[in-house]
Amino acid sequence: MATLQTKPTDKTLEHVPASLFHRIVDSDIYYSFVHSRVTMVSAAVTLIFVCAAIFAPILAPHDVFNPIILNLGDSFTPPLWIDGGKTAFLLGADDQGRDILSTIMYGARISLLVGFASVIFALVVGVTLGLISGYVGGAVDAVIMRIADVQMSFPAVLIALLIDGVARNMLPRDLHDNMAIYVLVFAIGISHWVQFARTVRGSTMVEKDKEYVQAARVIGVRPVLIMIRHVLPNVLGPVLVIATIGLALAITTEATLSFLGVGVPPTEPSLGTLIRIGNDFLFSGQWWITIFPAISLVILVLAVNLLGDWMRDALNPKLQ
Amino acid sequence: MIAFLVRRLLQSLMVMLSVALIAFSLFTYVGDPVHGMVGEDTSVDERQQLRESLGLTDPFPVQFANFVGRVVQGEFGFSYRNYRPVEELIAQRLPATLELSITAALLALLAAIPMGVYTGLHRDSMLSRFFQTVSLVGISVPTFVTGILLILVFSVMLNWLPSFGRGEVVDIGWWSTGLLTTSGIKALILPSITLGLFQMTLIMRLIRSEMLEVLRTDYIKFARARGLTNRAVNFGHALKNTLVPVITITGLQLGSLIAFAIITETVFQWPGMGLLFIQAVMFADIPVMAAYLVLIAFFFVMINLIVDLLYYVVDPRLRVDRSVAGSAGG
Numbered sequence: 307m308a309t310l311q312t313k314p315t316d317k318t319l320e321h322v323p324a325s326l327f328h329r330i331v332d333s334d335i336y337y338s339f340v341h342s343r344v345t346m347v348s349a350a351v352t353l354i355f356v357c358a359a360i361f362a363p364i365l366a367p368h369d370v371f372n373p374i375i376l377n378l379g380d381s382f383t384p385p386l387w388i389d390g391g392k393t394a395f396l397l398g399a400d401d402q403g404r405d406i407l408s409t410i411m412y413g414a415r416i417s418l419l420v421g422f423a424s425v426i427f428a429l430v431v432g433v434t435l436g437l438i439s440g441y442v443g444g445a446v447d448a449v450i451m452r453i454a455d456v457q458m459s460f461p462a463v464l465i466a467l468l469i470d471g472v473a474r475n476m477l478p479r480d481l482h483d484n485m486a487i488y489v490l491v492f493a494i495g496i497s498h499w500v501q502f503a504r505t506v507r508g509s510t511m512v513e514k515d516k517e518y519v520q521a522a523r524v525i526g527v528r529p530v531l532i533m534i535r536h537v538l539p540n541v542l543g544p545v546l547v548i549a550t551i552g553l554a555l556a557i558t559t560e561a562t563l564s565f566l567g568v569g570v571p572p573t574e575p576s577l578g579t580l581i582r583i584g585n586d587f588l589f590s591g592q593w594w595i596t597i598f599p600a601i602s603l604v605i606l607v608l609a610v611n612l613l614g615d616w617m618r619d620a621l622n623p624k625l626q
Numbered sequence: 627m628i629a630f631l632v633r634r635l636l637q638s639l640m641v642m643l644s645v646a647l648i649a650f651s652l653f654t655y656v657g658d659p660v661h662g663m664v665g666e667d668t669s670v671d672e673r674q675q676l677r678e679s680l681g682l683t684d685p686f687p688v689q690f691a692n693f694v695g696r697v698v699q700g701e702f703g704f705s706y707r708n709y710r711p712v713e714e715l716i717a718q719r720l721p722a723t724l725e726l727s728i729t730a731a732l733l734a735l736l737a738a739i740p741m742g743v744y745t746g747l748h749r750d751s752m753l754s755r756f757f758q759t760v761s762l763v764g765i766s767v768p769t770f771v772t773g774i775l776l777i778l779v780f781s782v783m784l785n786w787l788p789s790f791g792r793g794e795v796v797d798i799g800w801w802s803t804g805l806l807t808t809s810g811i812k813a814l815i816l817p818s819i820t821l822g823l824f825q826m827t828l829i830m831r832l833i834r835s836e837m838l839e840v841l842r843t844d845y846i847k848f849a850r851a852r853g854l855t856n857r858a859v860n861f862g863h864a865l866k867n868t869l870v871p872v873i874t875i876t877g878l879q880l881g882s883l884i885a886f887a888i889i890t891e892t893v894f895q896w897p898g899m900g901l902l903f904i905q906a907v908m909f910a911d912i913p914v915m916a917a918y919l920v921l922i923a924f925f926f927v928m929i930n931l932i933v934d935l936l937y938y939v940v941d942p943r944l945r946v947d948r949s950v951a952g953s954a955g956g
Contacts, residue, residue: 460885461881467888554766558768566904567904597778608762
């Protein structure tokens with residue numbers, strides 16, 4: 307058993323604190339990471355976004371959600387390099403005199419929060435159903451996969467929109483505003499679980515016939531434990547790739563829903579909400595209110611996508 | 627072939643029924659239809675009477691069967707917001723969405739095929755790298771951001787193209803088309819590019835990777851050895867063999883185009899079904915939501931069916947395999 311447990315794929319999961327650092331530096335993935343400039347830049351950009359989002363209350367130049375310090379005289383201040391720009395507002399200010407750079411940092415906070423939360427939600431639902439579907443098989447498998455098929459034939463945005471719309475109508479208005487973020491996470495998560503489930507199901511079906519699973523079964527380990535302790539660690543590799551690309555998708559979906567006006571409430575604007583608010587001023591010449599949040603969103607999504615692309619290639623044994 | 631067709635039809639029917647069930651559940655469990663129809667002073671008894679006359683007290687399967695029966699006849703009830711039959715609203719909006727989606731699909735295909743073939747053939751040239759970068763950006767830019775950027779450049783800064791509406795439309799029967807007037811075509815340009823860009827990048831990347839795969843095969847080498855011209859090899863042999871996955875994805879994407887039109891229509895205030903749907907979501911207009919859902923599902927199912935049938939047209943191997951298997955089995 308001991309030899310079977312230390313399969314090479316387990317090395318990232320079995321923590322050996324003393325040598326973990328060396329193991330990481332020695333690994334193929336680290337090698338491919340430091341030899342791809344695009345990947346390192348994307349990782350850096352993603353990290354900057356995450357840090358800016360987490361530490362927004364400390365780093366942001368203005369406390370934009372405190373109405374007391376807002377000065378309407380600052381509204382529509384253009385970016386610094388255009389006539390009339392002020393040093394206090396590097397990227398300009400919006401219609402309420404809020405600093406764009408600060409709103410972007412706070413907006414990225416909501417966008418990333420919803421993005422991560424919904425990917426984790428989709429991952430938990432998808433991996434669980436995929437494991438059960440692949441391990442148990444039979445009628446359970448058939449039912450889960452038919453549901454997945456039907457859902458696959460609709461775009462995720464549409465499903466998320468629908469769930470959000472229904473929740474909006476079922477919950478009383480003030481309750482919905484409080485719960486909007488949870489509803490959004492649920493809607494986006496549910497609309498993205500299928501990829502996880504399909505991949506995990508496929509690898510589970512391969513793994514469950516291998517000797518280590520049979521051995522576990524023979525010595526009487528309960529099926530639930532086999533699934534969690536033995537099969538799960540061996541099917542997680544592709545899940546990481548899907549999760550990364552899924553994060554980009556989730557951020558895009560959240561931004562889209564917020565842009566359409568069904569996402570987060572305007573009191574806690576995400577990048578999508580900021581773009582929607584700024585869109586009203588596009589024709590009156592205040593382009594910076596919408597364009598800077600839009601560019602931030604694109605850069606964030608692009609960086610995460612590039613990371614996902616790299617990870618897919620790096621973890622794909624066929625390409626090595 | 628017939629067995630396959632029947633199986634596919636049954637599958638499609640299942641999908642439609644499950645979607646109808648979801649749509650019906652929306653009606654039944656979200657909000658109270660009677661509430662929207664009666665005044666404040668209607669008594670509980672009268673409400674109950676209305677409920678019975680509407681068949682709302684029938685058992686669930688009976689209600690569902692009635693719902694499906696009405697939907698099949700194209701009756702979706704009254705919009706809570708516009709007080710008009712939903713099917714009328716949709717018929718009025720359908721041409722706008724279809725014209726937009728089909729134009730976008732054509733644009734995407736016309737641009738993507740040459741770009742995909744080129745990047746597949748010359749994978750390391752400067753132009754290929756440029757196309758690759760553009761496609762990566764295209765995949766990462768959300769549809770609504772594309773729309774906003776196009777509006778900023780072509781409507782606000784250059785003032786070349788309109789940024790909202792359909793322009794002038796001409797009615798041909800019940801179909802209102804914007805394709806026959808200059809302002810209609812001008813109004814179509816930005817929305818269709820916005821909607822088509824994402825599909826274009828997707829199709830381009832797909833054709834590229836398929837081309838790379840096909841060009842490695844033996845029959846391509848053999849065709850070159852036979853001295854066929856580059857054109858004949860690249861287009862007659864290679865491109866033709868990449869078409870099966872391309873048709874699948876394009877077909878499926880056509881369905882999602884109609885759905886993604888929601889976003890484009892919101893950005894450009896295009897008076898199509900998507901705008902109708904998003905307004906329905908905002909105002910809790912359940913009949914419109916349900917009808918849109920059923921209609922979109924119907925489009926998806928139909929497109930999937932047509933895609934499956936197109937395989938037989940494009941890929942002769944399938945015909946041969948099936949008929950051989952059929953005659954061997956029978």
